[in-house]
Amino acid sequence: MRPTTPSAALPVDLSEARGVAVDAAEAAGALLSAGVGGPLDVRPKGTGGDVVTALDTAAEELILGRLRAAYPGHRIIAEESGVLDGAPGEEMVWLVDPLDGTNNVAIGMPVYAVGLALCARAEPVLGVVHDPVSGRTWSAVRGKGTLGPDGAPVRLPSRPRPGRRDNPVLAWTQGHQVTSDDPVAFALRTAVEKRCARMLQLWAPLVAWTMLARGDIDGIVGYLPEIVDLPAGALVAAEAGAELRRLNGGPYEMGIDRPASELGFVAARPDLLDRLLETTTRIAGPDGRFPSSC
Incomplete structure (x- = not known):
C-alpha cells in the first residue's frame, strides 16, 4: 500500500476529523488507565478464547458519543456494538477499537x-492510535504523513538499527478466528520466524x-487480521514510510469491503520487504489464498 490522496473531494475536513478522533481516543485512554487496576468483569467473547470487559464497552460508549456528536450522519463499525447505521447513502465510515489488547489487560x-x-x-483516509500506557498518540491522514505525540512528523528511519539489517525484529498478528491448529498460520509463522x-x-x-x-521493530506479518x-494502525505506519504488500507479493489494497482472505499482509521498512516476501510467497499460492497442503 502506497499513500495516495483520494481523487474525489471528501465531505469532511480531515484536519478537523483528526482532532475529534484524537480527543476521543485520548479520553477513552484516560478511562482505561483509570480502570485497569480495578475489577474488570471479564466475560468470554465467542468460542476462540477471546474476552471482553466492562472497560471495552465503557470506552466504546465514550468514543461513540463523541463521534455521534461531531458527525451524526456517519456510519460506525465498532468492536463491541457492531454496525451502526448513518444517514442514507452515507459514504463516511468510522472503525472503532476501544481496547485493542483486552486479553492482555485481563491478565x-x-x-x-x-x-x-x-x-x-x-478506503481509510484517517487513522489514530493512542497508547494509554505511555500517554502517546499517533495520527495519520492519507497522503499527508504521520504525526507523533509532540505533533511533529514521524518517519520510519531510513536505515535499520545496528545489528538488525540481517536479523530483523518482527511482529506477528492474526485474527481471532484463527485456531491454534490452523496449518497455514503455523507454516507461515514458523517460516517467517526462522528469518528474524x-x-x-x-x-x-x-x-x-x-x-x-x-522503527522500534522492522516489520509485521498479518494472517486473516481483524x-x-x-486500517488505523496500517495507515499510521504506511504514512510514516512502511510499505505493505499482500502475502503473495501483490499490491495491497486496504479497502474495508475486501474479504478477509485478501487482508493478509507483509508490512516492513522498504529495504526489508522483498526478503520477507521471499518467505511468504513460498507459502501463499499465486492468488494469495494458500495451497491446501500447508
Whole structure:
C-alpha cells in the first residue's frame, strides 16, 4: 500500500476529523488507565478464547458519543456494538477499537491501545492510535504523513538499527478466528520466524503498528487480521514510510469491503520487504489464498 490522496473531494475536513478522533481516543485512554487496576468483569467473547470487559464497552460508549456528536450522519463499525447505521447513502465510515489488547489487560499485562479510523468509500483516509500506557498518540491522514505525540512528523528511519539489517525484529498478528491448529498460520509463522532475530506476538496489533512507524521493530506479518483495528494502525505506519504488500507479493489494497482472505499482509521498512516476501510467497499460492497442503 502506497499513500495516495483520494481523487474525489471528501465531505469532511480531515484536519478537523483528526482532532475529534484524537480527543476521543485520548479520553477513552484516560478511562482505561483509570480502570485497569480495578475489577474488570471479564466475560468470554465467542468460542476462540477471546474476552471482553466492562472497560471495552465503557470506552466504546465514550468514543461513540463523541463521534455521534461531531458527525451524526456517519456510519460506525465498532468492536463491541457492531454496525451502526448513518444517514442514507452515507459514504463516511468510522472503525472503532476501544481496547485493542483486552486479553492482555485481563491478565495484568500493560500492552493495549485505542484505535480509530475514518474511511471514505471503504478506503481509510484517517487513522489514530493512542497508547494509554505511555500517554502517546499517533495520527495519520492519507497522503499527508504521520504525526507523533509532540505533533511533529514521524518517519520510519531510513536505515535499520545496528545489528538488525540481517536479523530483523518482527511482529506477528492474526485474527481471532484463527485456531491454534490452523496449518497455514503455523507454516507461515514458523517460516517467517526462522528469518528474524525475534518474533513478537503482542496480541495488540495497534501497538505493533506504532512500533513499526517509529522503527522500534522492522516489520509485521498479518494472517486473516481483524478489520476493525487494521486500517488505523496500517495507515499510521504506511504514512510514516512502511510499505505493505499482500502475502503473495501483490499490491495491497486496504479497502474495508475486501474479504478477509485478501487482508493478509507483509508490512516492513522498504529495504526489508522483498526478503520477507521471499518467505511468504513460498507459502501463499499465486492468488494469495494458500495451497491446501500447508
